Each structure stands twice: as C-alpha cells, then as structure tokens.
Amino acid sequence: MSDSDGQSILGLLQHTSTELLAFFERRVLPREDAADLLNETMLQAWRREDSVPEDHERRRMWLFTIAHNVLLNHQRSSRRRSELITKIRQQLAVYQPVLDGSESSEVRDVVLRLPKEQRELVLLIHWDGFTINESAEILGVNASTARSRYAQARAVLRTHLGDATPDT
Amino acid sequence: MTLDELLDNSRPQIAQRTPELLDDLCLLARETSAMSSQPRGRRRATIASLVAIAVFGLGTAAVASGHLPFGWTTTTGGHCLITSASVIMADPTTTGSEAAFQHSTTAQREAAVKEANRYLTGYEFAGIDVPSAVATWKRSEAAAIAAQPVASERQPRLEGDELEVEAMRYRVQSDLKTHIEKLGLPFDALMPIFESTGTVGPDGVFRCGG
Numbered sequence: 001m002s003d004s005d006g007q008s009i010l011g012l013l014q015h016t017s018t019e020l021l022a023f024f025e026r027r028v029l030p031r032e033d034a035a036d037l038l039n040e041t042m043l044q045a046w047r048r049e050d051s052v053p054e055d056h057e058r059r060r061m062w063l064f065t066i067a068h069n070v071l072l073n074h075q076r077s078s079r080r081r082s083e084l085i086t087k088i089r090q091q092l093a094v095y096q097p098v099l100d101g102s103e104s105s106e107v108r109d110v111v112l113r114l115p116k117e118q119r120e121l122v123l124l125i126h127w128d129g130f131t132i133n134e135s136a137e138i139l140g141v142n143a144s145t146a147r148s149r150y151a152q153a154r155a156v157l158r159t160h161l162g163d164a165t166p167d168t
Numbered sequence: 169m170t171l172d173e174l175l176d177n178s179r180p181q182i183a184q185r186t187p188e189l190l191d192d193l194c195l196l197a198r199e200t201s202a203m204s205s206q207p208r209g210r211r212r213a214t215i216a217s218l219v220a221i222a223v224f225g226l227g228t229a230a231v232a233s234g235h236l237p238f239g240w241t242t243t244t245g246g247h248c249l250i251t252s253a254s255v256i257m258a259d260p261t262t263t264g265s266e267a268a269f270q271h272s273t274t275a276q277r278e279a280a281v282k283e284a285n286r287y288l289t290g291y292e293f294a295g296i297d298v299p300s301a302v303a304t305w306k307r308s309e310a311a312a313i314a315a316q317p318v319a320s321e322r323q324p325r326l327e328g329d330e331l332e333v334e335a336m337r338y339r340v341q342s343d344l345k346t347h348i349e350k351l352g353l354p355f356d357a358l359m360p361i362f363e364s365t366g367t368v369g370p371d372g373v374f375r376c377g378g
Contacts, residue, residue, distance in 0.1 A: 010197055010198065013197035017193035017197060018190065018193060021182070026179065031183070039196060042200035043200045045200075046201050084192060088192050091188065091189050126178070142330060142334075142366075142374050144330055144334065144374075
C-alpha cells in the first residue's frame with residue numbers, strides 16, 4: 001500500500017476517527033476537550049507518517065498508542081483551535097449523553113479509584129474493547145505485566161463490588 | 169450480572185454520531201494533514217517489524233546508565249538488550265507508595281531518587297548470573313501466583329525471552345531495594361524504570377531480537 005500521496009493514512013484516520021474520539025470522550029472533562037485531543041493525535045499521526053506499520057491491525061494499534069501518549073500530555077499541552085475544532089467541540093457539548101443507571105455509576109466510581117496503571121488497563125479492555133495484549137502495547141508495558149495488573153485489578157473490583165459479581 | 173458485564177456497562181456515554189459530526193471528523197483528518205509540517209510524498213525505504221521498547225514500570229524519563237546497554241544471549245537463542253535503568257519518584261496515589269510518602273520527608277524521597285540513579289549508573293549488569301536470577305524470579309512468581317485467589321484469573325508463568333528479561337529486571341530491582349533500604353531511604357517511594365528492546369509478535373509473545 002503506498003503512502004506516497006497520503007491517502008493511506010488519511011483513510012486510516014477517517015476510518016478510526018469516531019473510535020478515537022470516543023477514547024478521549026470517555027476520559028477527559030470537559031468532554032469537548034476530546035476534539036482537541038483528536039486533533040493533536042491526527043497531527044502527530046501525519047508527522048509520523050513514515051513510521052506507520054503496513055499491517056492493518058498494527059496501524060490501528062499504532063494510532064491508539066499515539067492517542068494514549070497525547071492523553072498523557074494533555075495537561076501540559078497548549079492548544080490553538082481551528083474553526084473546525086471549535087465546531088466539533090460545540091457538537092460534543094450539545095449532544096448531552098443520556099444519564100445511565102446508578103449501578104453503572106457506582107461501578108465506574110470503583111473503577112476510577114483503581115491505581116492508575118490498573119485503571120487504564122480496565123478502561124482499554126472494557127470501555128474500548130481492546131485485548132490485554134493490545135492494551136499492553138498501547139500502554140507501553142509488556143504483556144505479562146499487563147496480565148498481572150489486570151488480574152490484580154479484577155481481584156480489587158471483586159472485593160469492592162461484592163455479591164454483584166459471581167464467578168463465571 | 170458478571171464482573172465483565174458490569175465493567176462493560178460502566179462505559180460512559182459518548183456524543184451521538186450524527187452525519188454532520190462524522191463529516192467533520194473526516195474533514196479534520198484532511199485538515200490535520202495540511203496543518204502538519206510533514207511533506208507528502210516521502211515514503212520510508214523499509215518497514216521493519218515493529219520493534220517495541222518494553223518499558224517495565226511507568227514513565228518515560230529513563231536515563232541511560234554507565235554500564236548500559238547490556239546484552240546477553242538467552243537459552244532460546246534470542247539476543248536481549250537492557251537499554252536503560254533509572255528511577256523516578258513514584259506517584260503517591262499508586263497503591264504501595266502511599267505509606268512511603270506518609271512516612272518519609274520530601275528530602276528523604278529526593279535523596280532516594282538521587283542515590284538510586286547513582287547506584288544504577290554504577291551497577292555491574294555483566295556480573296549478574298542469569299540462571300540464578302531466573303531461579304529467583306521463578307520463586308517470586310510462584311509465590312505471587314499462589315496468592316491469587318481466583319484460579320481462572322491467575323497470571324500465566326513467564327517463558328522464553330520474556331522470562332529472562334523479567335528475571336534480570338527483578339534481580340537489579342531487588343539489589344537496588346536492598347541498597348536503598350540499607351541507607352534508611354524509602355524505596356517504595358521510587359518508580360524504577362527498565363527498558364529493553366524486543367518485539368511483541370502477532371501471537372502476543374515477547375521476543376528479544378534475533
């Protein structure tokens with residue numbers, strides 16, 4: 001697949017944009033900041049075009065690794081907003097999410113109190129649908145470390161969520 | 169409801185994907201192309217398989233030490249390379265470090281970071297007996313697995329190159345812990361970071377370079 005005209009990475013970004021936006025929407029407040037982070041992720045992807053993997057699934061992982069690093073740098077970054085970003089921010093603000101049940105909120109609270117290295121693994125697996133190995137790659141840890149952390153996180157969650165979580 | 173279902177359902181709602189928003193996202197992908205300084209039309213000469221830097225611990229501020237990089241040939245024939253070993257201050261909200269922060273002063277923690285990095289800079293990686301380090305790691309791993317109550321969720325035992333890299337990291341970290349605690353400094357306030365080269369293949373298995 002040729003990247004010579006930029007079409008390849010453009011297709012990747014367009015195809016993955018809504019997933020990337022959701023990745024940020026679930027993690028930042030105010031939610032509209034997700035638009036800025038998506039913008040930064042796309043910019044970095046273009047700048048690293050020479051390192052995009054050939055394999056389709058590897059390309060998606062490559063993009064989410066960039067997104068994760070953008071998220072880590074979020075608080076340090078300064079942003080300039082284009083008109084388009086401002087428009088996307090407005091759309092994220094207008095479409096208020098439907099309030100979900102108290103049980104989901106309670107579970108979310110417990111998840112968000114996990115140590116951050118466990119928390120982010122749980123979020124990638126259960127909110128974003130990645131496997132443990134894929135999550136390890138995005139977080140920059142080896143797979144065994146991720147498996148160990150995930151097992152620890154589940155043990156903590158079972159303790160806190162108690163009877164609602166029978167073994168399966 | 170199972171734990172998996174509870175966790176899946178805890179996913180926060182996202183904004184509605186309207187046609188207008190989807191159009192704007194596609195437009196953004198094009199706009200960022202123009203905004204980036206990367207010239208189009210430059211294609212990489214080769215694409216190697218993705219070489220990952222396996223980072224053990226969190227953070228990215230690793231500093232190359234005096235005796236690094238250190239490489240060795242594993243029993244499976246891989247050539248493993250530890251490229252850096254350093255220490256940063258742990259996040260006080262991380263489990264395991266909260267007590268260390270409560271029972272130490274800022275000056276003690278800063279001294280621990282400084283001393284740990286000094287120690288790692290002079291650490292003789294070549295002096296590590298790899299089979300001995302592997303045996304030590306296996307004992308630690310077995311104890312950790314035995315303490316995990318749910319059989320189906322127990323961590324798998326490490327094998328191959330991943331086992332040796334982890335065993336080396338564990339040996340260095342254990343030596344560092346002994347040294348720091350002997351000085352009366354708070355080891356648990358530290359976040360050691362070890363980096364090694366290797367590849368996580370499509371099968372999810374970590375391998376050092378060939």
